[in-house]
Amino acid sequence: MTTPRISPFPAATVLGYPRIGRRRELKRALEAYWDGRATADELRRTGRELRRDAWTRLAELGLDRPPSNTFSAYDHVLDTAVMLGAVPRRYRDAAPGEVYFAMARGTGDVAPLRMTKWFDTNYHYIVPEIGPDTVFTADPGKPVAELREARDLGVATRPVLVGPVTFLLLAEGMDVPLDRLDDVLGAYETVLTALAAEGADWVQLDEPALAADRTEAELDAVRHAYRRLGALTGRPGLFVATYFGGIGPALPVLAGTPVEAIGLDLVRGDDHLGDLPEALAGKTVVAGVVSGRDVWRTDADTALATLAGLRERAAQVSVSTSCSLLHVPYDLDAETDLSPELVRRLAFADQKVAEVVDLAARLAVLPSGAVPAVPRVTAPPAATPAPAPAVRTPYETRAAAQARHLRLPPLPTTTIGSFPQTGELRAARAELTAGRLDEAAYDERVRAEIEQVVRLQERLGLDVLVHGEPERNDMVQYFAEHLDGFAVTRHGWVQSYGSRCTRPPILHGDVRRPAPITVRWASYADSLTPKPVKGMLTGPVTIVAWSFVRRDIPLRDVTMQVAEAVREEVRDLEQAGISIIQVDEPALRELLPLRTADQRKYLTWAVESYRHATSSAADHTQIHTHLCYSQADQILTAIEALDADVTTIESARSAGRILPTLRTFPRALGPGVYDIHSPRVPTSAEIEKSLRAILDVLPADRVWSNPDCGLKTRTYPQVEEALTNLVTATHHLRDAIEGETSRSRG
Numbered sequence: 001m002t003t004p005r006i007s008p009f010p011a012a013t014v015l016g017y018p019r020i021g022r023r024r025e026l027k028r029a030l031e032a033y034w035d036g037r038a039t040a041d042e043l044r045r046t047g048r049e050l051r052r053d054a055w056t057r058l059a060e061l062g063l064d065r066p067p068s069n070t071f072s073a074y075d076h077v078l079d080t081a082v083m084l085g086a087v088p089r090r091y092r093d094a095a096p097g098e099v100y101f102a103m104a105r106g107t108g109d110v111a112p113l114r115m116t117k118w119f120d121t122n123y124h125y126i127v128p129e130i131g132p133d134t135v136f137t138a139d140p141g142k143p144v145a146e147l148r149e150a151r152d153l154g155v156a157t158r159p160v161l162v163g164p165v166t167f168l169l170l171a172e173g174m175d176v177p178l179d180r181l182d183d184v185l186g187a188y189e190t191v192l193t194a195l196a197a198e199g200a201d202w203v204q205l206d207e208p209a210l211a212a213d214r215t216e217a218e219l220d221a222v223r224h225a226y227r228r229l230g231a232l233t234g235r236p237g238l239f240v241a242t243y244f245g246g247i248g249p250a251l252p253v254l255a256g257t258p259v260e261a262i263g264l265d266l267v268r269g270d271d272h273l274g275d276l277p278e279a280l281a282g283k284t285v286v287a288g289v290v291s292g293r294d295v296w297r298t299d300a301d302t303a304l305a306t307l308a309g310l311r312e313r314a315a316q317v318s319v320s321t322s323c324s325l326l327h328v329p330y331d332l333d334a335e336t337d338l339s340p341e342l343v344r345r346l347a348f349a350d351q352k353v354a355e356v357v358d359l360a361a362r363l364a365v366l367p368s369g370a371v372p373a374v375p376r377v378t379a380p381p382a383a384t385p386a387p388a389p390a391v392r393t394p395y396e397t398r399a400a401a402q403a404r405h406l407r408l409p410p411l412p413t414t415t416i417g418s419f420p421q422t423g424e425l426r427a428a429r430a431e432l433t434a435g436r437l438d439e440a441a442y443d444e445r446v447r448a449e450i451e452q453v454v455r456l457q458e459r460l461g462l463d464v465l466v467h468g469e470p471e472r473n474d475m476v477q478y479f480a481e482h483l484d485g486f487a488v489t490r491h492g493w494v495q496s497y498g499s500r501c502t503r504p505p506i507l508h509g510d511v512r513r514p515a516p517i518t519v520r521w522a523s524y525a526d527s528l529t530p531k532p533v534k535g536m537l538t539g540p541v542t543i544v545a546w547s548f549v550r551r552d553i554p555l556r557d558v559t560m561q562v563a564e565a566v567r568e569e570v571r572d573l574e575q576a577g578i579s580i581i582q583v584d585e586p587a588l589r590e591l592l593p594l595r596t597a598d599q600r601k602y603l604t605w606a607v608e609s610y611r612h613a614t615s616s617a618a619d620h621t622q623i624h625t626h627l628c629y630s631q632a633d634q635i636l637t638a639i640e641a642l643d644a645d646v647t648t649i650e651s652a653r654s655a656g657r658i659l660p661t662l663r664t665f666p667r668a669l670g671p672g673v674y675d676i677h678s679p680r681v682p683t684s685a686e687i688e689k690s691l692r693a694i695l696d697v698l699p700a701d702r703v704w705s706n707p708d709c710g711l712k713t714r715t716y717p718q719v720e721e722a723l724t725n726l727v728t729a730t731h732h733l734r735d736a737i738e739g740e741t742s743r744s745r746g
């Protein structure tokens with residue numbers, strides 16, 4: 001069934017566009033608003049300006065009817081929860097206008113909703129919380145307002161919504177969230193009706209969850225959802241966008257529903273192209289041939305061949321990006337320091353929009369039936385041979401050597417590495433980049449910060465100290481700046497969560513470490529104190545996960561090159577007398593392929609790369625690893641296989657789920673007891689309660705006491721108070737443990 005009013009889908013489109021602002025205007029506006037330096041009106045004005053700029057730019061680049069409702073003041077999944085009325089009761093008492101940010105960031109009394117990775121990206125969404133009693137009440141206000149706002153600027157747009165199946169599958173609070181599908185669909189019907197009444201001829205419903213393995217029951221839910229929405233009278237055209245991979249069995253299911261357009265990720269999911277079902281003959285295929293996940297220029301001949309082939313089988317083919325452009329920087333033209341040779345290989349968001357428009361124009365003049373020969377794809381070179389197996393001596397032997405060498409008390413206290421990145425530090429770095437501060441003066445500034453951080457930790461009574469990472473703009477970018485084979489950008493900001501952004505480095509060539517990177521900072525901190533100082537490195541998987549990586553050789557081989565550089569750094573830290581070295585792998589879970597069938601292979605080489613980086617360490621050197629946002633429980637076997645002596649993981653907001661899974665973990669663990677993502681400071685009683693819960697499942701001689709993650713986003717007053725409470729709570733329990741030990745000896 002089709003609705004007669006539906007106009008043809010635009011020949012070229014994108015699934016979404018960056019929203020933080022070319023100069024991070026939204027970041028600045030949000031932080032000013034949260035700090036009380038700007039009013040809600042000022043924040044709204046920035047939002048309006050950013051939306052206007054985005055629509056205007058897309059129109060200038062030649063895009064007809066661009067998407068709307070891709071803007072978000074914090075996160076698009078949170079927007080969807082609010083649109084559906086899924087606001088947990090504990091946030092409803094927040095001041096009017098504050099409920100949204102209370103859900104995202106918490107209040108003095110109420111913790112925020114959980115935040116986790118958006119599929120296999122470095123973007124984080126707010127996890128909706130639903131229950132059997134959640135009353136779904138549609139509020140179409142935001143998408144309708146944006147549709148109207150764009151129309152008033154003379155731009156007709158296509159509102160974008162997170163689809164109902166993905167929304168429910170991402171939500172937590174129910175064993176079978178899809179049990180609430182019909183209630184949620186009722187709310188979507190209201191929203192679709194309101195959008196149609198406001199003049200939307202198409203609505204995009206994003207269903208990236210279909211790129212992961214789905215059960216028969218879940219596929220039935222997809223069928224039911226889109227049959228029901230398809231049957232709505234007076235509705236707009238329905239475009240179901242899928243991305244982050246092929247959708248396999250979900251494709252015939254979707255094709256069998258009345259939706260008019262289906263979006264396919266043909267960059268990562270071209271495997272299903274050969275099986276396009278007959279039913280697609282009546283559909284518009286929105287062909288994602290321009291990657292939204294990387295910064296490489298599209299091979300136009302290959303893309304055109306794919307498009308022409310598709311055109312033979314579908315009612316209409318529209319050219320598109322493989323996913324939203326949220327994951328790439330705005331504009332390559334803003335970069336003036338990249339080599340011309342590299343620039344020729346690159347395309348950021350605006351260049352990708354131009355590619356989409358150009359491909360659509362070329363497809364339009366390609367005679368029907370003409371399918372250009374697919375250019376011969378040169379297979380990537382064979383994987384480099386695996387290095388010699390990376391094995392340390394058995395854990396028990398190492399643990400005994402470390403205990404003798406380090407002489408740490410029970411429940412050792414430590415932090416994850418970074419201390420607050422103050423405005424002064426960032427300003428000093430900006431001055432250095434601008435050439436207004438020389439290297440020597442900048443180094444002096446960093447050393448002063450390290451000294452303060454060391455003294456603070458001594459005052460607080462922490463057992464294993466860190467240097468605080470003041471020299472780092474970012475835990476990946478900093479390493480990229482010191483390794484051959486990477487380029488970094490000046491303005492290539494990509495939203496990570498809320499107001500926070502990163503500039504993913506571009507890994508374009510062979511990676512090599514020309515000189516030690518962190519040794520001088522760790523050694524300096526070590527020289528200031530008799531306490532052990534933990535060296536701090538980012539692991540190979542995380543470095544590649546948070547960079548835009550070359551595609552001409554397998555990712556495994558790229559990661560091994562990075563692992564070799566990290567291995568050299570581990571060796572040099574050890575030689576400089578650093579006996580505890582942490583190699584962070586917060587992105588280990590993030591790169592896990594969405595399809596189960598692909599996961600084992602990934603985990604094998606990911607673990608191999610970590611072990612290559614760390615296995616040369618002497619027995620008495622204690623290797624730590626740290627994981628966050630990692631849903632550690634889902635990859636516990638791989639985490640065990642990393643063979644780190646101590647593993648610190650995020651758990652403060654999800655202890656109930658994670659702790660029971662850790663019972664059999666074979667080495668030392670520090671499940672976080674301070675949620676560093678919230679400005680809220682936990683009391684020592686709360687921390688003690690968390691530690692007691694940990695001691696209920698783990699032996700005391702293997703437990704560490706630490707925060708969830710680094711402290712870089714917090715302020716010094718928050719950190720001092722929280723760490724004071726952490727040390728107090730730990731000492732209280734330590735006294736009890738030591739008392740018990742001496743009683744049992746006596």
Ligand SMILES: CN1c2c(nc(N)[nH]c2=O)NC[C@@H]1CNc1ccc(C(=O)N[C@@H](CCC(=O)N[C@@H](CCC(=O)N[C@@H](CCC(=O)O)C(=O)O)C(=O)O)C(=O)O)cc1
Pocket residue numbers: 122421423425426427429430472473474475476477496497499500501502503546586629713
């Ligand atoms: C641990 N996390 C990280 C992820 N990915 C990374 N690549 N890095 C990570 O640390 N993914 C998972 C999580 C996500 N969490 C975060 C947490 C915090 C941030 C963050 O704070 N980002 C900063 C930007 C960091 C940075 O690059 N800083 C630079 C530039 C600072 C700057 O803005 N300078 C100003 C001028 C200076 C001034 O006057 O203040 C400018 O350029 O205009 C630096 O320190 O030098 C952020 O602000 O968003 C991200 C992800």
Ligand SMILES: N[C@@H](CCS)C(=O)O
Pocket residue numbers: 416417418475536584586626628709710711712
């Ligand atoms: N060492 C890093 C890890 C963040 S995941 C930090 O402390 O910020």
Ligand SMILES: [Zn+2]
Pocket residue numbers: 416586626627628708709710
């Ligand atoms: Zn972390």
